Amino acid sequence: MGSTCVRIAIDAMGGDHAPGEIVAGALRAKEELGVKVLLVGDPQQIEAALPPKTNLEQVEIVPAEEAIAMDEEPLNAVRRKRKASINVAMDLVKHQKADAVFSAGHSGAAMASALLRLGRLPGIDRPAIGTVFPTIIAGKPVLILDVGANVDCRPKFLEQFAVMGSIYSQYVLGTPEPKIGLLNIGEEDTKGNEVALRAHQLLRENSQITFTGNAEGRDVLSGQFDVIVCDGFVGNVLLKFAEAVGEVILQILREELPQGLHGQIGTAILKPNLKRVKQRMDHAEHGGALLLGVDGVCFIGHGSSQAPSIFNAIRMAKESVDNQVLQRLRSQYEILQQESS
Amino acid sequence: MGSTCVRIAIDAMGGDHAPGEIVAGALRAKEELGVKVLLVGDPQQIEAALPPKTNLEQVEIVPAEEAIAMDEEPLNAVRRKRKASINVAMDLVKHQKADAVFSAGHSGAAMASALLRLGRLPGIDRPAIGTVFPTIIAGKPVLILDVGANVDCRPKFLEQFAVMGSIYSQYVLGTPEPKIGLLNIGEEDTKGNEVALRAHQLLRENSQITFTGNAEGRDVLSGQFDVIVCDGFVGNVLLKFAEAVGEVILQILREELPQGLHGQIGTAILKPNLKRVKQRMDHAEHGGALLLGVDGVCFIGHGSSQAPSIFNAIRMAKESVDNQVLQRLRSQYEILQQESS
Known part of the structure; x- marks a missing residue:
């Protein structure tokens, strides 16, 4: 063409x-x-x-x-x-x-x-669906994968997700040295179910990534991690919960803020600021999900x-192409092959 | 005594x-x-x-x-x-x-x-930790269990959680006919990992509870379910995420609302209303977790x-005793034994 x-x-x-x-x-x-x-x-x-x-x-x-x-x-x-x-x-x-x-x-x-x-x-072995969440630190998103493609994951799938996520975070989201976390129920290395325990070990031993340990539910939005890997079951529950919770809180704000005369006046004055709050919480601002x-x-x-979400997703797609994500994922594998041969 | x-x-x-x-x-x-x-x-x-x-x-x-x-x-x-x-x-x-x-x-x-x-x-077989989340409907909380006791659950554990949760919801939280959901990644009966698929079937067949189907992440706070069962891994991730997300959003409100002169005035006027927002989002208002x-x-x-959380937890404990939750859980089992003998 x-x-x-x-x-x-x-x-x-x-x-x-x-x-x-x-x-x-x-x-x-x-x-x-x-x-x-x-x-x-x-x-x-x-x-x-x-x-x-x-x-x-x-x-x-x-x-x-x-x-x-x-x-x-x-x-x-x-x-x-x-x-x-x-x-x-x-x-x-x-x-x-x-x-x-x-x-x-x-x-x-x-x-x-x-x-x-x-x-x-x-x-x-298995492609994953990744999605980007905003964190408490403005302009510092976190990539979560898998959010739904694989409901049962073997530890090595999680390791592959981590390597792919790291490359995406570095070359598309612009994180110099992405910090990788494993979604788990405690900070300690000994916490978690069988898959998490084994995955923790694999991630710890993997020299291609900067593994910084387990990420608990409370760490997801903390901005301490650039990529968090999990199986598609928990990732999907988390994604859908996160999307809904923003709506729930906006609803509570809509119900409570304008109450009473002072509420109506205050809300009117704060309109532009409330709009900024909404924007920071808005998942759509961060584009769609990607198949890695x-x-x-x-x-x-x-x-x-x-339209705005479509636009953002296309922007991410363009940046992925511009930054040769696919080529980098392929060459990462070749390096691994050479190392192990 | x-x-x-x-x-x-x-x-x-x-x-x-x-x-x-x-x-x-x-x-x-x-x-x-x-x-x-x-x-x-x-x-x-x-x-x-x-x-x-x-x-x-x-x-x-x-x-x-x-x-x-x-x-x-x-x-x-x-x-x-x-x-x-x-x-x-x-x-x-x-x-x-x-x-x-x-x-x-x-x-x-x-x-x-x-x-x-x-x-x-x-x-x-296994006790569960249950905790109560506020939902979008004021005064209509949802009980989630397990939120951390059992990282790997068999389907029948989830069924037992459902029966216990139903009794607790009815007699302590005052829900006439608790609607039970199974945390899952889709509404359809055929969605989920192996444990979820089998648990769905057991819940569907259980005559002691009102099972209303799968609850997705987005349904947790919708108020459509009174009790949601899940394994302790996903429940714990969800609980910790939910606790943190409230904090994150309060932080965003604190950062964005008072910006500019109009922001400071508006925020001052809205102080009592913002306090109500905080209260509705506050997990502590709903007491501690319970071992079921x-x-x-x-x-x-x-x-x-x-102190306020301690007070609330003691209030829930008292209500559990007043409403003979333990006796009801025991007699539920006896009914089952009789039915199966």
């Missing part, structure tokens, strides 16, 4: 607000980040979602006949609907017509499609994603 | 603020709740912590020669220090000189002491507990 700018394949049919918000986020990313966007899906619906005077330079519509619904069983759906938008988008990456893929659709389907079409990176361990740059967004 | 009021054995030496705050919380409980408090520990230190004109009616000091420090290995410490305050307090319950025990000391030691001195309830499954009423508090 001769393009030197980063090309992002976007599943325009995935998500609760598809294609409208997806297209809007993609167009903003094209304008502000200079990426080329490949909008994959039903051309008619995508065209209808484009604002009338859209500059179509750097925008390509790639037709896909089908889409996978949120309630479909992912592996079956991905196999049966070969021309589904998520599959077509993955194929663009596979055939080097795109550098990264983004979908806010069925995340299980995105995972299955990535595995089937792109395969795993060498040395990785498949042989391609894949980002997935919340089903409820709107 | 001939007393008809509820007698609470209190480990006066346990916790970061022992004995001062422990004694203060206990005395308030004595005054306001009409309980008898048995303060267990070093008599000299306890007496020094009593305010000069304390009415010593309904207060008894029970000497204990030793105390268990926070960094001791619990089982060893409990066995070695036979006269430790937590052991003496447990013995008061064992010998029916007290109706319940409270400690803000080493929670592992309290657990070990309870198991060794009081034993398990019939039909219970040991043959005695045992409450444990955070190491950092101060």
Whole structure:
């Protein structure tokens, strides 16, 4: 295609607000980040979602006949609907017509499609879903993985997550020497279930990463860790709890602050400051989740994603490509192979 | 002892603020709740912590020669220090000189002491630690268990937690028909790891409880569930995360709200309302954690507990005794035995 700018394949049919918000986020990313966007899906619906005077330079519509619904069983759906938008988008990456893929659709389907079409990176048993949480320190996020791909993890999977997370944190999130933590129920080395105990040992012995020990639930948002690894069961519970707790607290603020006349006056005065509070708590500001361990740059967004989240996820995808995350993950494996041979 | 009021054995030496705050919380409980408090520990230190004109009616000091420090290995410490305050307090319950025990000391030691001195309830394989979270619905808390006693749980342990939690929720928290949830990574029956899948089935088939299905991380604070069961690993991570997240958000509020002149004015006006926000988010308002499954009423508090938390935990302990939680748990087992014979 001769393009030197980063090309992002976007599943325009995935998500609760598809294609409208997806297209809007993609167009903003094209304008502000200079990426080329490949909008994959039903051309008619995508065209209808484009604002009338859209500059179509750097925008390509790639037709896909089908889409996978949120309630479909992912592996079956991905196999049966070969021309589904998520599959077509993955194929663009596979055939080097795109550098990264983004979908806010069925995340299980995105995972299955990535595995089937792109395969795993060498040395990785199981890909993980990583997501970035804000911490108490402004501008210092923490990457948590896995947040849902693998409900039962062997210790070595957690070790692989740590190595991948470390590279991502360093080259995309810009952490000079990422501090890696193992999510656990106590600080002491002897704490935890069997998987955690063994994983602790593997992480301690791994020279590719800076392992700083166990991270308890209270440490997740402390900013002391740059990457925290856990199995997909606890990670998923934590992610969904964290997303909800922000909402719960905003709700409590909305209920309690405006009470009484002084409450109404005070709340009105504080409006801009409260907006900043909301922003700092907002998970969407930090982009989507990423699939680490498949042989391609894949980002997935919340089903409820709107244009700003889409934009942020595309930004992260571009930065992953710019910073050669995939190449670095591959070469990390080669170094390991050489060391062990 | 001939007393008809509820007698609470209190480990006066346990916790970061022992004995001062422990004694203060206990005395308030004595005054306001009409309980008898048995303060267990070093008599000299306890007496020094009593305010000069304390009415010593309904207060008894029970000497204990030793105390268990926070960094001791619990089982060893409990066995070695036979006269430790937590052991003496447990013995008061064992010998029916007290109706319940409270400690803000080493929670592992309290657990070990309870198991060794009081034993398990019939039909219970593993006791669990339960704790009450506030939800988005004011006045409608949710009981989560286990939050740390058992890092690896078999499905039937989770089922036992559900039955115990249901009784506690009904008779102490006053929920007419407690809705039980299983912490999991999806709403669908087919989601989760192996333990969750099997536990789901057991809960579904159990006629003693009202099982309403899987609870995701986002449902924990929704108020839709009255009791949520999980293994002690994920429960502990969740508990510690939840405790910290409140702090993080209060910190963000403290940083952002008073910014600028309008921020300072607005924050000053809103002071009483912000205090209510803090209260609704405050875990301490809801008392300590409880040990469910040991043959005695045992409450444990955070190491950092101060008088208000101690008071609340004693209140919950009294309500547990008043409402015959232990007897109900025992008879539940007898019903089961009869049904299966």
